[in-house]
Amino acid sequence: MLKQNLSTSLVQKLSPQQIQFIKLLQIPTAELHTRIEEELEINPILEEGREEKEKEKDEMSNSDSSDNDDEDYDEQPEVDMEEEISIEDYLHEEEMNGYKMYGDGASREEDKEIPLPMSTTLNDSLLIQLGFLGLDERQKTIAQQLIGSIDGDGYIRRAIEAIVNDLAFSQNVETTEEEIEQILNKVQYFDPPGIAARDLQECLMIQLKRRDDDGEVSEAAMKIVENCFEEFTKKHYDKIKKKLDASDEILKKAVDTITKLNPKPGGESGSSFAQRQYIIPDFILANNNSKLELSLNSRNAPELRINQTYAEMLDTYSKSDKKDKKIKETVTFVKQKLDAAKWFIDAIKQRQQTLLRTMNAIIEYQYEFFLEGDESKFRPMILKDIADKISMDISTISRVANSKSIQTDFGIYPLKYFFSEGISTKTGEDVSSREVKHVLKELVNSENKKKPLSDDKLEKLLKEKGYKIARRTVAKYREQLGIPVARLRKKL
Numbered sequence: 001m002l003k004q005n006l007s008t009s010l011v012q013k014l015s016p017q018q019i020q021f022i023k024l025l026q027i028p029t030a031e032l033h034t035r036i037e038e039e040l041e042i043n044p045i046l047e048e049g050r051e052e053k054e055k056e057k058d059e060m061s062n063s064d065s066s067d068n069d070d071e072d073y074d075e076q077p078e079v080d081m082e083e084e085i086s087i088e089d090y091l092h093e094e095e096m097n098g099y100k101m102y103g104d105g106a107s108r109e110e111d112k113e114i115p116l117p118m119s120t121t122l123n124d125s126l127l128i129q130l131g132f133l134g135l136d137e138r139q140k141t142i143a144q145q146l147i148g149s150i151d152g153d154g155y156i157r158r159a160i161e162a163i164v165n166d167l168a169f170s171q172n173v174e175t176t177e178e179e180i181e182q183i184l185n186k187v188q189y190f191d192p193p194g195i196a197a198r199d200l201q202e203c204l205m206i207q208l209k210r211r212d213d214d215g216e217v218s219e220a221a222m223k224i225v226e227n228c229f230e231e232f233t234k235k236h237y238d239k240i241k242k243k244l245d246a247s248d249e250i251l252k253k254a255v256d257t258i259t260k261l262n263p264k265p266g267g268e269s270g271s272s273f274a275q276r277q278y279i280i281p282d283f284i285l286a287n288n289n290s291k292l293e294l295s296l297n298s299r300n301a302p303e304l305r306i307n308q309t310y311a312e313m314l315d316t317y318s319k320s321d322k323k324d325k326k327i328k329e330t331v332t333f334v335k336q337k338l339d340a341a342k343w344f345i346d347a348i349k350q351r352q353q354t355l356l357r358t359m360n361a362i363i364e365y366q367y368e369f370f371l372e373g374d375e376s377k378f379r380p381m382i383l384k385d386i387a388d389k390i391s392m393d394i395s396t397i398s399r400v401a402n403s404k405s406i407q408t409d410f411g412i413y414p415l416k417y418f419f420s421e422g423i424s425t426k427t428g429e430d431v432s433s434r435e436v437k438h439v440l441k442e443l444v445n446s447e448n449k450k451k452p453l454s455d456d457k458l459e460k461l462l463k464e465k466g467y468k469i470a471r472r473t474v475a476k477y478r479e480q481l482g483i484p485v486a487r488l489r490k491k492l
Contacts, residue, residue, distance in 0.1 A: 021347050025354060026399040029299045030280045036302055039344055045310045045334070046341040049303055122154070122195075122266055123147060129190045135183075141171055142183050146196065154195045154266025155203070156184075194265035201229045207261045220246055220254035232258070235490045281407035283359050285370060292370055294359060296352060304345050310334050354392075358400045359415070361389045366418050373410035375438040381419050423467055436467050437477050444483055449491040 027035060040046055126147045135143060145167055149158045158166075160177045167173040187196045193210050197203035204225045211218055224232050228240045232255075241251055286293045314334055363370055365385065368377040383401070387394045401415040420434040443461055447453045453461070455478065459471045483489070 020343075021350065022399065024347050024351050025396070026403055028280070028403045028405075029282045029297050033299055033302075036304070036348075043337050043341050043344070045307050045337040046344060047305060047307050049305045122150070122152075126150070126187070126190055126195070130187075133186060138173065139183055141173055142167060142175060142180060143187055145171065146180070146184055146187050150196055150266065152266050153264040154192070154197070156196050156198055160184075192262070192265040194262055197265075200263060201225060203263065203265065204258060204261050208258075216250055217253045217257060220244060220250050221257045224254055225258060235487055237490070279405055279412055281412050282355065282404040283406040285363070285406055285408045287371065287409050290371065292363060292367070294356070294363060296355065302348065304348060306338065306341055306345075310338060314338070354396065355400060355404070357390050358386060358392070358397060359404075359406065361386045362415065362418055365389070369418075370408065373408065376435050378418070378420060378434040378438075380421060380423075380433070382421070383419060423469060433477070436462065436469065437481055439465060439467070440474065440477055441481055441483070444478075444489070447489075449489065452486040452489040454486045 024032075024035065040048065127144070130140065130143050130147065133143070145163060146156065149156050149163060149166075151157060160180050163180055164175055164177060167175055184196060188206050189210070190196070193207045194203040197206055205222070208218065208222050208225060223244055224240060228243055231237075231239045231243070237251065237255070240246075241248070244251070246254070280297065280299070282297055284295050284297060286295075314331060362381075365381050366377075366379060368379075369375070383394045383397045386392075387397045401419065405412055405414045417434075423433055423436050439462065440458065443453065443458060455471050455474045458478070459469060459474045462469050462474065478485075
């Protein structure tokens, strides 16, 4: 028998406005303009331009004095957005019709795709080249199946036996592995060189065979790839030299020839270039005679205002006959849009203030680095340090840091670059892991490439410099820096 029970519980939920502000805060500058354009399109009361009150304040401040040059860069002009329009009978009827949460659920910003320029894809390029072979319909069908099996990096990883089955079931073409191999050999001579290979060894071999150079170096390179590929990948040059009976000079030139080949021929397709995007910094930091001056990218500070025509419309309604149903519906719509516009302007200004407060705290924490650009001056810093400094939640700092970047005199950095864990030194002080990585990178760059430093040797050298660090931590930092193991860094 079913029983019904009543229970009470406290549940904390975010309001629609809070959710919208979180979305506004986490999007980067490049997407903010698109978000504002969307709001301008759906809300006729919101328009671009400065508020009249702001213009009057600027004119008065400019005429009164010029002593405001020393004003902190994180202060924002105050705008009275709390002005309410009094309309009888409105609150009771429209209490539940607040700001409509556009984009509720899946984010509209995330769903939108940036339009890409038209370009010839790798598949299109291969099909064009296929037309010049003069194959019959049967052979052309097999070649098209092979081209369709090429991955984005230019390789065919599907087994030949599986392609035979694909042709039988999907194209009704009976063929053999030998026939597919013959047509594959023709496709492998398409551009870009190395396309349609089944593994890296075959890819490199195809490129070497297409070279015009038939000299001793080219011959040695082909022998290395064909007969000593495993030793080459592990950089066991002594074994290769002994196996091929080649001189040091020939071996070095042959290895250089191989390393200059393209391991991912599919990466040269036009589509990869079309999807390239550029970083637009959210902050700009200038060093003016050792005084750091921070400013927001102008795209982060759009000029938005309320359309006064609609505000006057509501004022006129308050003096008219309120019994007309159509007029009442109209003013309800206008009032909702007016509330939404006011909230959006406030949210944009709050976003600016939050970004500036967070960035100012980061600059203050890493002041020595921002002055000189020296990575050895990094201090250990985590999200909690900044959150405590400006009395904000860690999640807010995380949203700002994960998608924003700053332009400095010595490059553009993502904000998350400045956060790092601490490492103890012999003196008991904590230094940033970023500083340790910088020293580690310098040690690797200055090593003897014929005898590269192992992780154990790197650990000892770092300890000699005063950094208390374990070998596994050295390996972790080396991998984060994209530095291969000592064996793979070895050169002739």
